[in-house]
Amino acid sequence: EVQLVESGGGLVQPGGSLRLSCAASGFTFSSYAMSWVRQAPGKGLEWVSAISGSGGSTYYADSVKGRFTISRDNSKNTLYLQMNSLRAEDTAVYYCAKVKRDYDTYDAFDIWGQGTMVTVSS
Amino acid sequence: DIQMTQSPSTLSASVGDRVTITCRASQSISSWLAWYQQKPGKAPKLLIYKASSLESGVPSRFSGSGSGTEFTLTISSLQPDDFATYYCQQYNSYSLTFGGGTKVEIK
Numbered sequence A: 001e002v003q004l005v006e007s008g009g010g011l012v013q014p015g016g017s018l019r020l021s022c023a024a025s026g027f028t029f030s031s032y033a034m035s036w037v038r039q040a041p042g043k044g045l046e047w048v049s050a051i052s053g054s055g056g057s058t059y060y061a062d063s064v065k066g067r068f069t070i071s072r073d074n075s076k077n078t079l080y081l082q083m084n085s086l087r088a089e090d091t092a093v094y095y096c097a098k099v100k101r102d103y104d105t106y107d108a109f110d111i112w113g114q115g116t117m118v119t120v121s122s
Numbered sequence B: 001d002i003q004m005t006q007s008p009s010t011l012s013a014s015v016g017d018r019v020t021i022t023c024r025a026s027q028s029i030s031s032w033l034a035w036y037q038q039k040p041g042k043a044p045k046l047l048i049y050k051a052s053s054l055e056s057g058v059p060s061r062f063s064g065s066g067s068g069t070e071f072t073l074t075i076s077s078l079q080p081d082d083f084a085t086y087y088c089q090q091y092n093s094y095s096l097t098f099g100g101g102t103k104v105e106i107k
Helices: none
Strands: A003-007 A010-012 A018-025 A034-039 A045-051 A058-060 A068-073 A078-083 A092-099 A109-112 A116-120 B004-007 B010-013 B019-025 B033-038 B045-049 B062-067 B070-075 B085-090 B102-106
Touching: A003 A092, A003 A109, A018 A034, A018 A092, A018 A116, A034 A078, A034 A109, A045 A068, A045 A078, A045 B085, A058 A068, A078 A092, A109 B045, B004 B085, B010 B019, B019 B033, B019 B085, B019 B102, B033 B062, B045 B062, B070 B085
Parallel strands: A010 A116, B010 B102
Antiparallel strands: A003 A018, A018 A078, A034 A045, A034 A092, A045 A058, A068 A078, A092 A109, A092 A116, B004 B019, B019 B070, B033 B045, B033 B085, B062 B070, B085 B102
16 A cells, blocks of 8 residues: 655744654655645645655755755655754644656655644744 | 636535636646645545546546646535545646635535
8 A cells, every 4th residue: 555654743942943754655665756745724735845756856945945955765765854943834734745657756746644743832 | 936826715515516616827837737635634635637637536526627827626516525625736847836725615
């Protein structure tokens, strides 16, 4: 079964850091670009960051550029999001998502994790 | 960045109704558009990709159309399980962007 499981969320103070993980199973992880998408409480979906299957190309939303870093370890089938200088407006459920077609940089997301909650508050 | 505008933001409908949701892109995205369904507390679920291709396992009452800047999601006969929030998303280029969502409520 194709599955994504996020972890690492929690409560952090403004200015703090957190690293999210997304464990993948059931597919050839290294063949697929992956993204992080977040959803603030009661709000819509916001794409955060993406990484190619090899890890050689990364992309960020302007709202997180310079503060968040996406990476992946294909030997561990795991995606990461390092979040630094966190702000109250980063409070959200963070989902990892897999693109539908292998070797494609841009595509629809066919598999999503269950999400992990990040709360930035003092 | 490409802006995605969905309408309406809320829609009240009854079981059996035909429902149409519109999504407009601020510039042409060819057919690089997806539709998702999200229920409270759950992750989004892919319904339609490449504007009109039905994802495997999704009921045939869902359909998508459009290209360029105007797109629609149609539910031919609304079922109780369809009451949810629907999002469009463009994947023509980074930054990827979502529409604001359309909540389909029971009338």
